[in-house]
Amino acid sequence: MVLGGIGRLRKYLAASKEEAVSGEKAFLDETMRHFVKSCQDRKTFPRELFHSLQLWGDELARLAFQPEALRLYDEAIDLGVRRYPELYLRVLVGKARVFNSLGRFREARALMISLAEHSYLITDRNLIPEILFTLSESSLQEGDIEYYRELLFRGLRFFHTNIEKRRMFIDQIRRTYRYTHRVLIDRRIMRTDKILFSLHWIHFLVQDRYLFRLTRLSTITRYFLLGAVYYLNYIKPRPLERSPAHFGDGFSRNDARPHRIDPRSSVHRASPSYSPILITRAMGGIGDFLMMMPALHAMKKRNINREIHLAIPRQYFSLFQNNDMRLIDIENEPFDRRSYGKWFNLSDCPASRVENRTAPRVRTNRIDIFAKALGLDWGTIRRMDHRPPYSVSEEERELRSAFWKYHGLEGKTVVGIQIRTEEVYRDYPHMEKLAHEISGHRKVLAFDAEIIPGYNGSNIIKVEGLPIRHAFALAAGCNLLIAPDSAFVHLAAALDIPCIAIYGPIDGKVRTRHYPNCKLIDARDRFGCLPCWRSRETPCRLTGMRGSVCLAAISVSEIEKVVNELSPIQGCG
Known part of the structure; x- marks a missing residue:
């Protein structure tokens, strides 16, 4: 709606229709207010909200409504746009451009220099030129x-x-x-x-x-x-x-x-052949981190005498708590990348580069792409275990046992469902209906990081807003996991749990190549355009919409049939 409104606004401006411009601007302002209020009431802040705030803020800045644009940028930051690193960067760039236009060069420079100095x-x-040019203007x-x-x-x-x-x-x-x-x-x-x-x-x-x-x-x-x-x-x-x-x-x-770093640290004293290895990754997601784990494990085996320092956002630290690596908060802890023997920057995602360059004929799995980007040779890549080395701790098993006992799940068939991904184009739109259909003879755990609307049923238990490892510990107790193209597919492979993976635009055959316990379901027999490997920025070529018609075409009964094959019913209590 926001994109359409901006398009109409520009047409009216080109035609010098001032009254229509004022009306469309008022409509978009009101739409954004309702959108923000609705998200605040539901305490759910989707990516689409922040993208809309950023787009409308950019347009207002272009139209010389700088104070209004600044208000939208600040609102996006206050509501949590940092959860989406690429949108957060766009908001910061937009805010810095407004500061420059208002003559507040020192404030613009303060925003941009932190990015230019932390490449x-x-x-x-694609944001690099905007960041550097905006900073160059304020520096001048x-x-x-x-x-x-x-x-x-x-x-x-x-x-x-x-x-x-x-x-x-x-x-x-x-x-x-x-x-x-x-x-x-x-x-x-x-x-x-x-x-x-x-x-x-x-x-x-x-x-x-x-x-x-x-x-x-x-x-x-x-x-x-x-x-x-x-x-x-x-x-x-x-x-x-x-x-x-x-x-x-x-x-x-x-x-x-x-760079600020303790000169007495081992990083400065180490010889080049034994100095630590630095790996940086400024964003998620959880699925990508799980797909990085096999390569990190193989790298550590090849570099027994060297420390591996992994600089990532703090919210993902728990994924690596059982790995022999030093974790660095990439957003808040100072470190000197020149003090390391090797540096691998995965923030400029190598998997995305390879997939964008070879789409739609992508043949290389992300696990292999990450391994190659970390300097592993193809012989090592072929020999390494491609399952993510993730394990559940004893404390987490006790937490799961208490949960099972509280909800009466002992001796029952339990199916875990990851209800959505972070991106609409990869979501299966009939997931709630599927949960209700299979819950007639099974217990169903519906997982999401936020509050779950709907999914109400006597045999459906909502697992919402838990820390990553707690949610994974509960998923580890399920007899079967069902997930779209997201983290639970890779978690199931790590824990040897049978999994049904529902894929659309992305090629599930490539993504699940190393997962023998994964049953792939897609609609390539009905759509010759699959896999198209489109991104969230590209609408479906068949419908022009953000959602994926190929995922909507997969029937609930089709998935339910596979569920019946993979999960024997032991009663639902």
């Missing part, structure tokens, strides 16, 4: 010319595919140095940056010439340019270099953060 916190590489206004220039070249150096954003940096560099040749002869600019500048300059020179466009030469130079940047970032990243003296001790050219 491992940027979960969406604050008089930090050296840092301003550094940020412009960093905009060329980081990998992102938006060519017009790259042109933005090239144009600004040329305006800053006035003549192109001055960039090439300036001794303060690194050779790599001069080469990248030249490649960009050649591409845009070709792109802007009509005769060259007729020969498709600009397409060739575009692919060559992006290939060169990709090579520098992911295939042969250049070693870290000290920044100019302007940045001071403790700053690196790629990461201008003033």
